[in-house]
Amino acid sequence: MPSTSRSQNAAPPVGVPNDLDAFWVPFTPNRAFKRAPRLIARAKDMHYFTPDGRAVLDGVAGLWCTNAGHNRDPIVAAIQDQAAALDYAPAFQFAHPKSFELASRIAALTPGDLNRVFFCNSGSEAVDTALKIALAYHHVRGEASRTRLIGRERGYHGVGFGGISVGGIVANRRHFGTLLAGVDHLPATYSREHQAFTKGEPDWGAHLADDLERIVALHDASTVAAVIVEPMAGSTGVLPPPKGYLQKLRAICDRHGILLIFDEVITGFGRLGFAFAAERYGVAPDMITFAKGITSGAVPMGGVIARDGIYETFMRGPEHVVELFHGYTYSAHPLACAAGLATLDLYRDEKLFERAKKLEPYWADAAMALKGTPGVLDIRTVGLTAGIDLTSRPDAFGKRAYEAMERAFHDHGLMVRITGETLALSPPLIVSEPQIGEIFDKLTRVIKAVM
Ligand SMILES: Cc1ncc(COP(=O)(O)O)c(C=O)c1O
Numbered sequence: 387m388p389s390t391s392r393s394q395n396a397a398p399p400v401g402v403p404n405d406l407d408a409f410w411v412p413f414t415p416n417r418a419f420k421r422a423p424r425l426i427a428r429a430k431d432m433h434y435f436t437p438d439g440r441a442v443l444d445g446v447a448g449l450w451c452t453n454a455g456h457n458r459d460p461i462v463a464a465i466q467d468q469a470a471a472l473d474y475a476p477a478f479q480f481a482h483p484k485s486f487e488l489a490s491r492i493a494a495l496t497p498g499d500l501n502r503v504f505f506c507n508s509g510s511e512a513v514d515t516a517l518k519i520a521l522a523y524h525h526v527r528g529e530a531s532r533t534r535l536i537g538r539e540r541g542y543h544g545v546g547f548g549g550i551s552v553g554g555i556v557a558n559r560r561h562f563g564t565l566l567a568g569v570d571h572l573p574a575t576y577s578r579e580h581q582a583f584t585k586g587e588p589d590w591g592a593h594l595a596d597d598l599e600r601i602v603a604l605h606d607a608s609t610v611a612a613v614i615v616e617p618m619a620g621s622t623g624v625l626p627p628p629k630g631y632l633q634k635l636r637a638i639c640d641r642h643g644i645l646l647i648f649d650e651v652i653t654g655f656g657r658l659g660f661a662f663a664a665e666r667y668g669v670a671p672d673m674i675t676f677a678k679g680i681t682s683g684a685v686p687m688g689g690v691i692a693r694d695g696i697y698e699t700f701m702r703g704p705e706h707v708v709e710l711f712h713g714y715t716y717s718a719h720p721l722a723c724a725a726g727l728a729t730l731d732l733y734r735d736e737k738l739f740e741r742a743k744k745l746e747p748y749w750a751d752a753a754m755a756l757k758g759t760p761g762v763l764d765i766r767t768v769g770l771t772a773g774i775d776l777t778s779r780p781d782a783f784g785k786r787a788y789e790a791m792e793r794a795f796h797d798h799g800l801m802v803r804i805t806g807e808t809l810a811l812s813p814p815l816i817v818s819e820p821q822i823g824e825i826f827d828k829l830t831r832v833i834k835a836v837m
Pocket residue numbers: 507508509510511513542543544545616620621649650651652677678688
């Protein structure tokens with residue numbers, strides 16, 4: 387619809403009221419939100435603060451991203467210093483030193499020969515980048531027929547067309563047309579019947595990886611480029627991988643020359659007690675996508691880590707010609723690189739990944755103590771994450787969890803995340819044992835209040 391309200395040359399307006407109308411809030415029911423907005427003005431360490439100064443304990447690290455805690459002084463200072471020294475350097479044909487430094491530091495955290503880092507600005511961009519690298523990789527090595535991409539039901543890979551195509555969350559797909567062609571999906575790994583109330587990786591479900599053999603047989607391996615999965619599916623409600631499942635996927639991909647991509651946008655940077663889930667599970671994928679925790683949420687950044695062999699496959703042809711026609715204006719933005727370096731220093735100096743690993747049993751026990759609370763159908767934990775499934779209100783799927791999130795924020799000073807009828811938790815890795823107790827005490831009261 388053409389705008390009729392202002393001439394194209396009008397100066398920016400002054401005195402526009404700061405009401406809630408103009409901002410279309412993402413992944414949020416706007417009308418309900420604007421009736422009772424959950425506003426945040428400030429943050430420090432484990433807490434958010436509302437505009438009127440009320441403290442809210444952060445049970446979700448913002449959006450699974452502030453792993454080092456909020457507004458940490460070294461990260462703030464690094465961003466400030468960088469802004470004063472270099473605001474922007476072109477991402478194509480030029481570079482700044484911190485981009486190389488950060489890539490080397492990330493490569494040092496990954497297993498095996500996952501050593502080549504491509505930067506972008508979000509998890510969604512990271513996923514689309516990895517999928518494009520997979521397609522281009524097969525193309526340049528002479529197997530251009532490998533164009534199929536395999537994702538998984540209940541997978542979340544962001545909101546780009548690539549990500550929603552391989553993703554398996556129906557609501558994220560159904561309004562957006564035909565998506566990418568040539569995509570298939572593995573079955574989800576969750577079964578309440580076989581896995582309810584499991585701490586860590588469930589015993590049941592490794593066999594679900596065998597479905598990849600069926601899919602490959604159906605399409606023929608010569609048409610399949612890559613498989614992408616989250617090692618632990620976060621956004622769909624915390625679904626840890628069954629024991630042995632990822633190893634099986636790796637073996638099947640190897641058998642058929644298919645690239646395996648781990649989407650570690652949530653699991654990267656300590657969430658499961660290791661730098662990457664690949665290390666926790668002893669399975670090295672061909673590419674890892676990351677975002678969120680790389681800057682502890684302070685500046686947008688994402689990226690793909692590829693094995694040496696993938697990078698080297700592109701390094702052919704005349705040296706003055708671009709090898710991969712892909713990139714973003716803000717790839718390796720100076721502010722993001724500065725924030726990333728300061729964040730990695732904090733993770734190292736405060737041993738935050740090890741801290742998450744040590745806290746995992748305490749965290750899991752605290753979460754499982756909710757078992758038996760009326761209305762709690764299942765609890766899953768792995769690393770410093772938990773998914774808690776609630777019973778639905780009749781004919782209103784998701785309403786109880788929504789109400790729980792509202793009450794937690796407004797009445798109990800706790801931030802939780804919801805997906806469907808599941809409450810999801812993933813606190814900053816600096817969380818203390820008393821704060822873990824506080825999170826689950828508050829949550830118990832919230833759940834009782836909405837039943
Ligand atoms: C596994 C995974 N991939 C991709 C994304 C998308 O990241 P972003 O929202 O930064 O685009 C997310 C976001 O939660 C995620 O959990």
